[in-house]
Amino acid sequence: MYLSRFEIPWIQARNPYGFHQILWHLFPGEHLDNRTFLFRIEHYRPGVPLRGLLQSHQPPAQAERVTVLGCREFHPQPQPGQRLGFVLTANPVKTIVDTEKATKPDKRSGKCRVPLIKEEQQREWLARKLEGVAEVEAATVLPNQPLYFRKVNRSGKLVTVTYEGVLRVTNPESLVNLLERGIGPAKAFGCGLMLVRRFA
Numbered sequence: 001m002y003l004s005r006f007e008i009p010w011i012q013a014r015n016p017y018g019f020h021q022i023l024w025h026l027f028p029g030e031h032l033d034n035r036t037f038l039f040r041i042e043h044y045r046p047g048v049p050l051r052g053l054l055q056s057h058q059p060p061a062q063a064e065r066v067t068v069l070g071c072r073e074f075h076p077q078p079q080p081g082q083r084l085g086f087v088l089t090a091n092p093v094k095t096i097v098d099t100e101k102a103t104k105p106d107k108r109s110g111k112c113r114v115p116l117i118k119e120e121q122q123r124e125w126l127a128r129k130l131e132g133v134a135e136v137e138a139a140t141v142l143p144n145q146p147l148y149f150r151k152v153n154r155s156g157k158l159v160t161v162t163y164e165g166v167l168r169v170t171n172p173e174s175l176v177n178l179l180e181r182g183i184g185p186a187k188a189f190g191c192g193l194m195l196v197r198r199f200a
Contacts, residue, residue, distance in 0.1 A: 001180065004054040004071040006039075012065045013050035016158070017149040020188035026060035026068065038182045038193035040089050055193055057180075076179055076196065078172040083137065085199040088163045089144070091186035092116040092125035113185065115159040122161055129183050130167065133174045139165030147189060158189050166199050 008022055023039060030036060037056040044050050051069075054060065060068050078084065093113040116122050119141050127136055140163070147158040169175055182192030
C-alpha cells in the first residue's frame with residue numbers, strides 16, 4: 001500500500017461533500033464504484049488549503065485541484081500479541097428505525113443512522129469494530145468540530161471523533177484487511193483510516 005500527503009486549495013475544499021470526488025482524480029484508471037483509497041483530514045481551517053493523508057493500493061498521480069506532497073510505500077506486518085499505537089478518525093453511529101419515514105418521500109429505507117454522543121458508547125463501538133482483530137488496551141476519545149456539507153439541494157452535518165491509543169493484535173491477517181478497507185461509515189468524508197505504528 002501507499003501513504004501520501006495531499007493538499008487541496010481552500011476554494012475547492014469548502015464543501016466537505018466534494019473531498020472524495022476531488023481525490024478520485026488521483027486515480028484515473030479506477031472505477032467510481034470500486035474505491036480503493038482511504039483518507040483522513042489533518043488540517044482543515046477556513047481560508048487555508050486542506051491537508052490530509054491518503055492510503056491507497058497504487059501510487060497517486062498528479063491531478064488538478066489536488067497536490068500530492070509526498071508518497072511512500074509500506075507493508076503492514078503485524079504479529080500476534082504485538083502492541084501498536086493507533087489513531088483513527090471515525091463516525092461512530094447506530095442504526096435506528098425512522099418513525100417519520102412516511103413524511104420523507106425520498107427515504108429508501110425505514111432505517112437511519114444516528115451518531116453516538118456519549119464517550120462510553122463511542123468506546124464500545126470501537127471495541128465492536130475491532131472484535132476478533134485486536135484488543136484496545138488504552139484509548140483517548142477526542143471530539144471533533146462537526147463537518148457541515150451541502151449535497152444537491154440539502155445540507156447535512158457529520159459528527160466525528162478521533163481515537164488515539166494502544167491496541168494489542170489478536171489476528172494479524174484480519175487486522176491488515178481492516179486497515180485496507182477502513183472502519184465504520186462516512187469514508188467519503190475522511191473517516192475510517194486507521195494509522196498504526198510500533199509501540200514499545
